Amino acid sequence: xxxxxxxxxxxxxxxxxxxxxxxxxxxxxxxxxxxxxxxxxxxxxxxxxxxxxxxxxxxxxxxxxxxxxxxxxxxxxxxxxxxxxxxxxxxxxxxxxxxxxxxxxxxxxxxxxxxxxxxxxxxxxxxxxxxxxxxxxxxxxxxxxxxxxxxxxxxxxxxxxxxxxxxxxxxxxxxxxxxxxxxxxxxxxxxxxxxxxxxxxxxxxxxxxxxxxxxxxxxxxxxxxxxxxxxxxxxxxxxxxxxxxxxxxxxxxxxxxxxxxxxxxxxxxxxxxxxxxxxxxxxxxxxxxxxxxxxxxxxxxxxxxxxxxxxxxxxxxxxxxxxxxxxxxxxxxxxxxxxxxxxxxxxxxxxxxxxxxxxxxxxxxxxxxxxxxxxxxxxxxxxxxxxxxxxxxxxxxxxxxxxxxxxxxxxxxxxxxxxxxxxxxxxxxxxxxxxxxxxxxxxxxxxxxxxxxxxxxxxxxxxxxxxxxxxxxxxxxxxxxxxxxxxxxxxxxxxxxxxxxxxxxxxxxxxxxxxxxxxxxxxxxxxxxxxxxxxxxxxxxxxxxxxxxxxxxxxxxxxxxxxxxxxxxxxxxxxxxxxxxxxxxxxxxxxxxxxxxxxxxxxxxxxxxxxxxxxxxxxxxxxxxxxxxxxxxxxxxxxxxxxxxxxxxxxxxxxxxxxxxxxxxxxx
Numbered sequence: 001x002x003x004x005x006x007x008x009x010x011x012x013x014x015x016x017x018x019x020x021x022x023x024x025x026x027x028x029x030x031x032x033x034x035x036x037x038x039x040x041x042x043x044x045x046x047x048x049x050x051x052x053x054x055x056x057x058x059x060x061x062x063x064x065x066x067x068x069x070x071x072x073x074x075x076x077x078x079x080x081x082x083x084x085x086x087x088x089x090x091x092x093x094x095x096x097x098x099x100x101x102x103x104x105x106x107x108x109x110x111x112x113x114x115x116x117x118x119x120x121x122x123x124x125x126x127x128x129x130x131x132x133x134x135x136x137x138x139x140x141x142x143x144x145x146x147x148x149x150x151x152x153x154x155x156x157x158x159x160x161x162x163x164x165x166x167x168x169x170x171x172x173x174x175x176x177x178x179x180x181x182x183x184x185x186x187x188x189x190x191x192x193x194x195x196x197x198x199x200x201x202x203x204x205x206x207x208x209x210x211x212x213x214x215x216x217x218x219x220x221x222x223x224x225x226x227x228x229x230x231x232x233x234x235x236x237x238x239x240x241x242x243x244x245x246x247x248x249x250x251x252x253x254x255x256x257x258x259x260x261x262x263x264x265x266x267x268x269x270x271x272x273x274x275x276x277x278x279x280x281x282x283x284x285x286x287x288x289x290x291x292x293x294x295x296x297x298x299x300x301x302x303x304x305x306x307x308x309x310x311x312x313x314x315x316x317x318x319x320x321x322x323x324x325x326x327x328x329x330x331x332x333x334x335x336x337x338x339x340x341x342x343x344x345x346x347x348x349x350x351x352x353x354x355x356x357x358x359x360x361x362x363x364x365x366x367x368x369x370x371x372x373x374x375x376x377x378x379x380x381x382x383x384x385x386x387x388x389x390x391x392x393x394x395x396x397x398x399x400x401x402x403x404x405x406x407x408x409x410x411x412x413x414x415x416x417x418x419x420x421x422x423x424x425x426x427x428x429x430x431x432x433x434x435x436x437x438x439x440x441x442x443x444x445x446x447x448x449x450x451x452x453x454x455x456x457x458x459x460x461x462x463x464x465x466x467x468x469x470x471x472x473x474x475x476x477x478x479x480x481x482x483x484x485x486x487x488x489x490x491x492x493x494x495x496x497x498x499x500x501x502x503x504x505x506x507x508x509x510x511x512x513x514x515x516x517x518x519x520x521x522x523x524x525x526x527x528x529x530x531x532x533x534x535x536x537x538x539x540x541x542x543x544x545x546x547x548x549x550x551x552x553x554x555x556x557x558x559x560x561x562x563x564x565x566x567x568x569x570x571x572x573x574x575x576x577x578x579x580x581x582x583x584x585x586x587x588x589x590x591x592x593x594x595x596x597x598x599x600x601x602x603x604x605x606x607x608x609x610x611x612x613x614x615x616x617x618x619x620x621x622x623x624x625x626x627x628x629x630x631x632x633x634x635x636x637x638x639x640x641x642x643x644x645x646x647x648x649x650x651x652x653x654x655x656x657x658x659x660x661x662x663x664x665x666x667x668x
Contacts, residue, residue, distance in 0.1 A: 001216050001226075003091045005084055007064040014084075016091060017216040019179055020110050024069075029058035030200075031071060032106035033080055033097055033208065038190070038398070038408065044354060045140035045395045046160050046167075051192065051204075053104055077101070080208075089226055090215040097208035105210050108200040115179055116585045117195055118574070121172030122442060122455070123477040124470040125165040127574060127589035129175065129195050136171040136191040138394045138412055138441055141456045143494055145465040154497050165465060169394055169456050170415070170442030172481050173203065174227070178580060180218065182227050186211040188413040188443065220577050221569050224482070228568025231482040232448020236565040237517065240315060240386070241436045241452075242557045244269030245547040246520040247534075248489075250277040250527070253301045259534050264313060266537075267544035269551045273311075274520065276319040276389060278304065284355040292358055293328030294320050294379055308384035315386035320376060322393060322418050323358040326350055330375065331359050339368035342401040349400050360396060363417040364404025376425035386435055390450070393418040393441030416445035423449040438487065438518075447482050452518060460492035460501035460530055462606055467492060468509055469604040472590045475516070479570025485561065486572060488513065489522035491530065501530035504606055504640070507542050511643040512602040514546040515553075515594050517561060517571050545641065545663040552660060556653050560595035571595060579616030579631070588614045591644075597651040601644040611638045619649035623657055624664070641665040 004015045011029075014022035024030040034057060039050035059071035059080055068083045078098025085092050095105060118127055120134045124145060142163010144152025156162035173185035175193055185191060185205060192204040215226035247263060247270055249256045260273050277290050280297035291297070296304060308316045324331040334340050340348040341360040350357045362368045380388055393415035400407030410417075422437045429435075438452035446453070455474040461467040471488035478486055490513045491506045501524065510533070513519045524530045533543040560571045573593040576584035591601035591613060599620060601613040617631040623645040625636070636644050641664060647657045 001086070001089050001091065003084065003086065005064065005066065005069070011061045012064045012069055016181060016214055019181055019216060021181065021214065022107070023110055024059075024061060026060060030108040031059040031080070031082070032056050033059060033073075033076065033099070033102045034104045034106070035102050036104050036206070038206070040398045042397055043160050044352060046142070046163070047137060047139045048160075049135065049137060049190065051135070056104070056106065088229065090213050090230060093210070093212040093214065095208065095210040102208050103206060105205045105208055106202060107210070107212075108202045109183060111197070111199050111201050112179070113198045115177055117175045117177050117201065118477055119172070119175040119182070119481045120193055120477060121174065121481050122168050122170035122453070122474050123166070124168060124455075124474050125465045127473055127476055128585045129193070131196060132165065133196060134166045134171070134193045136173045136193065136412065138169060138171055138415055138443060139167055140394060141169055141466070142167040143459065143466065143496060144463070145470070146463070149463065149465070151459065151463070151466070151497060151499070163466075169440045170446070170453070170478065171412075172442070172444050173205075174444070174481050175201065176223065176227070176480050178576070178585070180220070180223055181214060181216040182223060184213045184227065184230060184444070186213060186444065189409070190412070221567065224480070224568045224570070228447065228482045231444055233565055233568050234447065234451060234483070234485050235433060236562050237436060237452065237485065238434055239554060239558065240271050241518055242554055242561065243551045244271045244519065245543065245550070246272040246274050246317065246518065248274045248276065248520065248522040250275060250281070250523060253304055253307060256301075257307060260314070262534050263540065263543070266540040267548070268540065269544070269547040270314040272315045272317050272386065274317040274389070275301070278318045282356065289354065289356075290319060291328070292321065292323055292325040292353075292356075293330055294324070294375055295329060296379065296383060305383060316384065318380050318383070318385045318388040319391065320380060320388055321391040322361055322363065322372070322421075323353065323395070324361065326357045326359065334359060334361060334368070334371070337367070337371065339365060339371055341396070341407070344399055344401055346401075349397065351395070351397065353395075360400070362402050363414070363421060364402045364410065368403075369417075369421060373421050373425045373428070376422060377429050381425065381429045381431060381435065388437050389454075390418065390422045390437045390439045393439065412443050413445075415439070415441035415443045416449065419446045419449035423451070426451070442478075442483065452485050452487065453478060453483055454520070455486065455488040457494045458489060458492040459494045460499050460505065460524060462505065462604060468505065468512065468602070469590050472512070472592065472602060472604070475572045476574050476589070476592055479572055480574065482568060484564035484568065484570030484572075485517050487516055487518040487520050489524070490520060490533070491522065491524065493522050493524050495524050495526040495530055503531050503536075503539060506531050506533060506539060507640050508603050508643075510543060510546045511641070512600075514550045515598065515600040515602075515643070515645065517557060519547065519550045542641065542665075545665065549660050549663045552656070552663070556595060556598070556656060575599070575614070575616055578618065581616070583614045584616065597648045597653055598657070599646040603638050603643055609637065609639055610635055611644050613644050613646075615646065620646040621649055621654075622646055623660065
């Protein structure tokens with residue numbers, strides 16, 4: 001990669017691979033510094049942050065050297081300096097300001113009107129981020145996530161949990177351009193990516209020490225290889241994780257084994273039974289919640305150690321998060337040892353997680369980190385779990401006092417610390433490549449630690465911002481942000497107000513999950529009002545077919561997952577990987593490439609029996625009918641059990657794909 005720092009009248013120009021990314025002059029500045037006082041409100045992981053600066057100064061260029069730009073302003077004490085250096089095929093830009101009064105930095109990258117951008121971490125509403133602002137702050141995803149919907153209005157009225165198009169568990173100050181370059185900020189401070197201007201992309205950083213990485217390449221795969229070389233890559237999943245279904249159940253040993261056997265007897269290909277309540281449950285107004293003490297509840301799960309040890313049909317999985325309930329054994333021990341995050345007055349920081357209070361383990365304190373890592377090793381791995389949901393990570397209060405700094409400084413970094421704690425536990429027990437933990441909260445660095453991500457708490461509905469379609473967008477934006485392994489709760493999770501999971505939604509979500517790296521179900525926060533995959537002969541039969549189809553895809557998934565581990569090429573990819581056309585960015589954000597040779601367009605509307613799909617240029621074979629297409633908009637039948645799937649003509653995997661027809665519904 002070649003970069004050029006070119007002096008121009010009143011400023012400078014930066015070009016990377018002949019792409020002009022920065023152009024700064026006195027009349028059209030690209031660099032600003034300023035000051036602001038953060039104002040933050042938090043309630044149960046939902047944040048309201050005041051973004052207004054107190055002043056903002058356009059910088060004036062004093063000198064341009066081969067590797068640095070020195071800027072000043074009459075109202076600035078001292079200079080602001082940007083230094084530029086190539087490092088292993090990327091450009092690193094580091095900033096430093098002598099004026100301690102300033103605490104904000106803005107930079108404007110050159111844009112083109114027809115340019116598209118994606119990334120931003122895991123975004124649920126839009127694949128193309130142009131035209132919108134994206135605050136980078138890990139938080140609850142929000143219920144509804146669209147201020148124009150009734151569900152969001154009701155959620156906001158209930159407890160401020162409605163969310164918006166930009167609220168996400170996994171934000172990241174990274175964007176990838178259709179001009180084949182990426183920009184990544186290595187800062188964890190609060191920031192904003194602003195794509196509302198036609199001719200610029202502006203980033204706002206609440207720090208005067210920006211650390212920016214820029215990469216460019218000729219193709220998207222080559223671009224992501226550079227980005228993931230910076231961020232890190234996930235290890236390949238073990239084969240068991242990509243086979244069949246991980247069945248989410250709860251309610252105790254008797255119920256879990258009964259439902260396991262019901263599914264096995266119905267022909268469901270089970271690779272794991274996931275019990276999120278292995279440590280016991282409590283009931284709140286939100287629904288059934290776990291007891292966050294992370295010790296095996298022998299009362300609810302008698303004989304669980306024996307069941308896990310003797311089960312030859314599938315593995316067993318559990319649940320943990322970085323918070324410990326106030327009335328539990330672990331919290332008492334953590335208090336005694338001084339392992340909890342503190343309030344400014346020095347007392348332990350306990351806060352409401354929804355009708356119960358918890359402490360936060362201080363993951364920046366080495367002794368506390370080691371202690372909690374040993375909880376994972378002893379209480380989960382040694383019990384026999386082959387994996388677990390490593391939930392949460394978004395709730396660190398901004399006024400918290402940690403060994404490693406303030407909550408304000410550490411908030412966005414916390415998910416990476418949580419991922420690191422889990423990863424080290426797995427490695428130290430010799431289980432890497434055998435054990436899988438999966439997370440919803442993310443930050444830069446999670447890429448090199450977490451073994452899998454899931455899309456969080458979708459509604460049990462079809463809504464674009466928070467239902468089935470949003471799980472597709474989440475996987476694609478996350479893949480473009482350097483994390484290439486994703487799954488979701490089959491059927492969704494959040495059930496509030498009038499929402500109910502029906503049979504059609506469950507089956508359509510099963511179809512989608514079949515064509516993802518991991519197929520995993522969840523009973524949801526209110527299991528009794530939602531249709532479950534084990535409820536009826538029809539749902540069981542449908543689950544059996546899709547789970548067997550997923551197992552049949554294992555040889556294909558295995559090579560795609562291995563390629564992600566080696567090069568950072570995500571398993572699920574936007575269609576512009578096949579053809580960089582406007583339709584790939586706008587028309588088909590709910591379709592994707594699975595590996596190199598499959599194109600999947602899940603049905604995302606209730607009652608649909610057909611779907612129109614935009615196909616990239618090339619020869620494509622409709623999986624179920626065998627009909628050949630050569631790109632453009634096509635309409636195909638899409639009855640239950642036949643989601644629109646196409647494969648590339650001439651692929652070596654054609655016999656494997658054709659074999660999937662074995663699992664069609666009998667009526668077909």
